[in-house]
Amino acid sequence: MITFYSFCWSVIISSICIIILILFRRNSRFLLNFNLPTLLFLFLLCMIRMLIPFEFPHFQKIIDSHTYSFIMKPYAILSAHYSYVLSAFIIIWIIGIFYFFYRFCKRIYLSNLYLHNLKKQTSDIAMMILAQIDAHHKLSAFYSESIEVPMVCGLFHSTIYLPTYNYTEKQLYHILLHEYTHYKNRDLWIKCIIQIFCIIFWWNPIVYLLCKNLDDVLELKCDATLAQDFKDEEKISYLETLLYTLRTVQNKQTLYTQKNFLTSAFIKPASENFTKQRFQYLLNGPKKHSHFLNYIGIVLISIFFFSSYYFLLQPSYEAPREELWGPKTTNVIDASNSYLVPKDAHTYFLYYNGNIIDEISAEEVNASFNYYLPIKNQEEK
Template sequence: MSFSFTAFLTILFFSSISIILMYFFLQNNKLIKGLGIGTLSFCIFVIVIRLLIPFEFSFENNLVCKRLFPKIIFFFKTPILKLNGHNICPLHIMGLIWLMGSIIQLSRAIIIYENFTKVINKFPAVKNSEIQGALRKVLQNYSKPMSFKIIQANLISTPMVLGMRKPWIVIPQIELSENEWYYIFSHEVAHYYHGDLLIKVIVELLCIIYWWNPYIYLLRGQVSKVLEIHTDLTATKSMGESKRIEYLECLLKIAKYHPSTRVNKVALNFDSENVSTLSQRFHIVLQNSNQKEKFKLKNVFFMVMPVLLLVVLSFCFVFEPYSISPKDASDTVELTKENSYLVKNQDNTYDLYVNNKFFGTANNIKNLPADLPIYKNIKEVRKDEKK
């Protein structure tokens, strides 16, 4: 296992196509229901894992590219200046910018999270019996109930869950009924038990590493959507139609509370970041029933397999620019009509001359450049030179 620039570009190429495909798949409600959110989650999972392991393996094969790719690699690896006796090329400069950007992004994320938690911790824990009762009712559905600390703060617009070891749920200062608090806690507690907090952290880490790649932010949106839909389906799976409608009304009420407020990115919140995702969640929850959609193998073949195939290809092949080794280049001659010509022999063979020097005899000239001059004898060559 090793890291190379060409392998890295290959991984980016296949992963970017996979992310685009997943984006279009997740726009289709029927597809989500037919394939199942678990299948789509697995596809996103393998994309994330591949991006976290941008290395070349010994079993991979090279795919030689002769057109644009060699020029790209040549540009990045061509020295542009010298520093303390070392050649500096665009690849070194881009690597330094990448590293500095990642450090800045990581520092920014840590500072924002610490400041956010420091401010939230100043608020007292909620003692309201109605809110606490709703949480206890939700935790009865789990065999290993955790102790969740509830904090109510006017700094946020939507409920969210934080903390992997000692979880706490932060709720906005809004008046809700006990049933509505039950729906909210059903959602946030499900996030915690699904391990969604860890997934969120991993995706944020990807965004820090690949901060310059726009497709990573597209992937983050897909992960967020999958997590929310999965949690909605978990929270409403035992509900009847009327209860599911109440759940969605609560979702809409929270979304209308203060939609312009930005929440912490490493938290998992009750509402969606945009109207289209919220609308999609409504449709999926309303269409969900205890009776599963009939499984169709062709859906998996035409929708899921292309994504998985692209990830597999990134493990099997590496794009490499076409090049000739220095040793071979020293023994190689490019035949052109300016430096080469042929002289036909009586036995229908051809003598090849390069720079007016005999190079060799060819029995067949089909593989030679078609525009090479052909002469009957050396005298004809000399006459042509005088002209």
């Protein structure tokens, strides 16, 4: 069952995970000790937690009568018009999804149109090197003066675009191997899925940080995949190719703009800190004990993920006792003398002093601030 509170709780938990992820991704020491699988696993859990905001019957509710109650007060005021507010929220959400999906498709179209009309020429030497890497590859390779950095693009017919720099054959091999690895790992498809995830949750600014940081993690993962087969001399040569490209871009007036969308570039000229992190990761590599710490990290993250489904944050309001007990007050229903017992999936029995006094719908329990009573099984009552 999905309720308003389970949805809000899911957004809160996912946002916390994303913030933790960003902090970890920016910390080179963490990457060297915990490796990339832990980080990618956390990415996956962030997405799953936000996509599955279910509430289960035996939730342990965390009642917050201060900060969270203050935040949720507008919802409480509008609870009488719950169905209308919910309908309006869903309509706005769907309109936003269609709008951002249209923008997404338009950007892909303009990017493909830009690359299609690009002045380019086939690179025979690049195709020869690609054949050495994989004789059965289905990639194309072109040179163009309008391209700033080497990149691969295209979900169905992937193409590598190369700038007209004076690369040596060894440097060209490193570049093509890097872009081929992106292609082989289906990184462009992963980026596409993340973009769709951002479209679905367009109203949450934190998911855009998730998208940006995932792009960086995929780049680090590509470097790590290559470094596994590189000797120290090969790593240095690979880093020199990165450095040469970076310096050439910075010293060149390029026609390239940010028109290219959904691509994997060899290097990001504007991201100096991330480039330094790539160098540190390639030179130092993950620690020998990182696999053990990796497993511990995955176990701890999994425990946090599943336990987040066991608890549910809800607001509450406790009226002053003098307001409850007036001169003519005989009974007050509260957690000390009352509780709820599920009758079926849609109804609860309300018990007062051990006796059934009413039936309450699940919708009313979830939507109203008035029912913050413990929920018990038939065996516990």
